[in-house]
Amino acid sequence: MRKALGLFAFLAFVLFLFAAAISLRPFGEPPHAEMDSYFIEHAQEEASANNVVTSVVFDYRGFDTLGEATVLFTAVSGVLMALRHYGGKEK
Amino acid sequence: MNGSLFVNFPFIVVALLLALGFYTIGFKRNLIKVVIGVEILEGAVNMFIVALGYVKGGYAPIYTQAPQEAVGKMVLPTPQALTLTSIVIGVAVTALMLAFAVNIYRHYGTLDVTRVRRLRG
Amino acid sequence: MTTTIIKTTTRLLAPLILVFGSYIILHGHLTPGGGFQGGAVFASGLILLIVANVRDKVQELFEKTPLTQLESLGALGFLGIGLLGLMSYTFLKNAIANSGFLFGGTTPQGINPGYLNTGGTLSYLNIFVGTKVLAGLTSIILIFFLILRRERDEW
Numbered sequence: 001m002r003k004a005l006g007l008f009a010f011l012a013f014v015l016f017l018f019a020a021a022i023s024l025r026p027f028g029e030p031p032h033a034e035m036d037s038y039f040i041e042h043a044q045e046e047a048s049a050n051n052v053v054t055s056v057v058f059d060y061r062g063f064d065t066l067g068e069a070t071v072l073f074t075a076v077s078g079v080l081m082a083l084r085h086y087g088g089k090e091k
Numbered sequence: 092m093n094g095s096l097f098v099n100f101p102f103i104v105v106a107l108l109l110a111l112g113f114y115t116i117g118f119k120r121n122l123i124k125v126v127i128g129v130e131i132l133e134g135a136v137n138m139f140i141v142a143l144g145y146v147k148g149g150y151a152p153i154y155t156q157a158p159q160e161a162v163g164k165m166v167l168p169t170p171q172a173l174t175l176t177s178i179v180i181g182v183a184v185t186a187l188m189l190a191f192a193v194n195i196y197r198h199y200g201t202l203d204v205t206r207v208r209r210l211r212g
Numbered sequence: 213m214t215t216t217i218i219k220t221t222t223r224l225l226a227p228l229i230l231v232f233g234s235y236i237i238l239h240g241h242l243t244p245g246g247g248f249q250g251g252a253v254f255a256s257g258l259i260l261l262i263v264a265n266v267r268d269k270v271q272e273l274f275e276k277t278p279l280t281q282l283e284s285l286g287a288l289g290f291l292g293i294g295l296l297g298l299m300s301y302t303f304l305k306n307a308i309a310n311s312g313f314l315f316g317g318t319t320p321q322g323i324n325p326g327y328l329n330t331g332g333t334l335s336y337l338n339i340f341v342g343t344k345v346l347a348g349l350t351s352i353i354l355i356f357f358l359i360l361r362r363e364r365d366e367w
Contacts, residue, residue, distance in 0.1 A: 044319045044321055045319075045321070046306070046309070047306055047309060047332065047334060048306075048309040048310055048316075048317070048318060048319045048330045048331060048332055049241035049242075049319065049330060049331050049332075049334050050241065050242050050319065050324070050326050050330075051240065051241050051242060051243065051244065051246075053244070053246075054240050054241055054245075054246045054334060054338075055241070055334065057246065058246075058247075058333070058334050058337045058338070059304075059306050059332075059333070059334060062294070062304040062337075063303075063304065065337075065341070066290065066291075066294070066304070069286075069287060069290055069341060069344060070287075072344065072345065072348055073283065073287055073344070073348070075348075076283065076348040076351060076352060079352050079355065080351065080352075080355060083355050083356075083359065
């Protein structure tokens with residue numbers, strides 16, 4: 001009984017997902033983005049890099065990269081703390 | 092509806108992957124399969140973010156030895172930058188989930204989701 | 213997975229993977245790639261070395277490499293480069309671009325073959341983040357391997 005109710009709710013959710021995917025904005029026509037035009041035009045003189053994506057990640061939005069480096073550091077220290085007792089003569 | 096049904100084909104694939112991910116999280120009993128379902132969900136979301144920034148007939152936003160007609164028609168670079176961060180965070184979450192799965196197995200002796208509910212010990 | 217085929221393949225393939233990962237990290241401001249992607253490729257080369265050997269040999273190989281210290285060095289280097297811009301601009305400002313220091317040349321406008329001397333703080337940040345990512349991913353897999361206790365070869 002509970003499994004049938006769960007399956008019915010899941011099917012309704014899948015139909016909603018497909019209806020949403022069909023009625024989105026057509027693929028390949030983003031709205032006019034002034035920020036990205038500024039990035040593409042001025043990345044070579046301000047950040048002096050040929051790669052616009054790297055200049056966005058490390059120069060125009062460097063603060064998000066700092067937060068992500070912190071998340072990676074916390075996750076690695078969390079894994080090393082959770083598996084402390086195993087491994088015999090570990091490093 | 093926008094013209095024919097296959098104009099938004101990447102979005103339909105994203106919806107399919109989301110449905111697969113939610114099915115694996117909700118209807119499977121092994122803990123490792125639940126972790127795999129979370130990873131499928133994270134891959135679907137990254138694909139959606141990248142597919143939002145495509146310009147029809149656009150080139151990669153890199154100036155090193157690009158073809159001559161690529162100067163005015165470049166793909167938007169900001170969704171690609173956000174996806175980089177999202178992928179790394181997904182890797183960190185998966186590593187932590189697997190470490191806790193190892194601990195659950197050592198403590199309860201089983202990986203069945205319906206049998207690890209009682210707080211024992 | 214310590215069979216003979218994998219041991220022979222690792223002996224030939226692991227140095228190439230490490231060199232390729234370093235190339236992706238260093239040329240992050242010219243070609244697609246950068247710190248995170250190059251760090252992941254370099255970590256796959258080290259993980260191949262971990263997977264193809266038994267436990268005693270892995271401990272002998274990895275006892276001398278200071279993995280946690282490398283990761284802390286990457287994080288502190290990122291913060292240090294960020295504080296470098298605080299002297300007269302904002303935090304994390306590209307103060308080395310278009311000046312005369314190690315990675316501070318100027319890029320010609322438009323389409324050009326890439327020059328390695330450009331980039332400013334981008335190149336330094338690529339190197340530090342690449343070090344952090346490779347140390348982190350390798351130490352995760354190393355701690356999972358030491359639980360497994362693979363004592364002998366498989367066949």
